[in-house]
Amino acid sequence: MSEQGNVETLIVLQPIAVDTASPDREGRLVIANGLLVAVLVRLDGPEHDNPGSWFMEAGFGRLQGQRAPAFPALEDATRWLRRHLKRT
């Protein structure tokens, strides 16, 4: 896929269960232009500050080691991911 700035990255979210050694289980594989770039997990444990929000459990490539805030909704997560994938 082209990585030119004027081409919108195609992001697909694919449901997956994730073992986080905690009650947080529901996840999404984030696939950008056919490549796995991140795994998002929904924070379900009652002890979390913001239960129900989405957390970037792992990032690959440009997202590796990035610390992201917890996102209220998947759309917010996608927006953040899109922005950080564009950075060179």
Add this chain to the structure above:
Amino acid sequence: MQQALTRKLESFEPLSDQARWALNGLTLKVRQVGARQDLIQEGDKPDNVLLILDGFACRYKVLPDGQRQIMALLVPGDFCDLNVFILDEMDHSIGTISTCQVVDIPRQAIDEITVHHPSIARAFWWCSLVDGAVLREWLVNVGGRPPVQRIAHLLCELLMRLEAVGRVTDNSYAFPLTQTEIADTMGLSDVHVNRTLRELRALGLIHLKYRVLTILDVERLKAFCLFTPNYLHLRNTRWGERRALSWPGRAQEG
């Protein structure tokens, strides 16, 4: 309150009554600083030596994107860099975590007390060397241990450092750090800190409520994170005695 410094120094070096009396003279001007206030910021010119007599403070840096890294926790009896006044400007910031009792010691007073009391000078050297040793251990911790052992290691370290200055009762101590502050200290996300504390609780190793941390089984927690207290170099404490037992050849020192 002044005892924190004396107790800490005495865990490194025996002190005479005169030395103790001289140390009390250093800590006359105590001020209270509220929680989460900067004591000195990166770029400031350091004038006095800061000493924490009560509460928790930390040494930190902030990256351009706002990410904070805490590089040291300062507890009662800890100097915020004993010889910092030699430097032109601060290369990091120091801020309180909880409300703190802080003493500003003029550099001249440090110079004088070390000239007149060689035992204090030696104890000050211990402090600086142990600060370096703790920093090295933190590098190992952040770079080498998985999150759950990493946090367990910090909790073991704090138990020993606080016990050396009389701030531990029945393996419980004040623990004012928020999850975000633990995350900033350990190079983890808030979420991972949250899960890790949950795991340590579920394993029956710790109890944390109302900002008081209780270590339910010290030996198990230490075994869990393979904690070796040698880097704290505590001599005149129960930990120091254990250290002497584990290295019989050195038991005669000090």
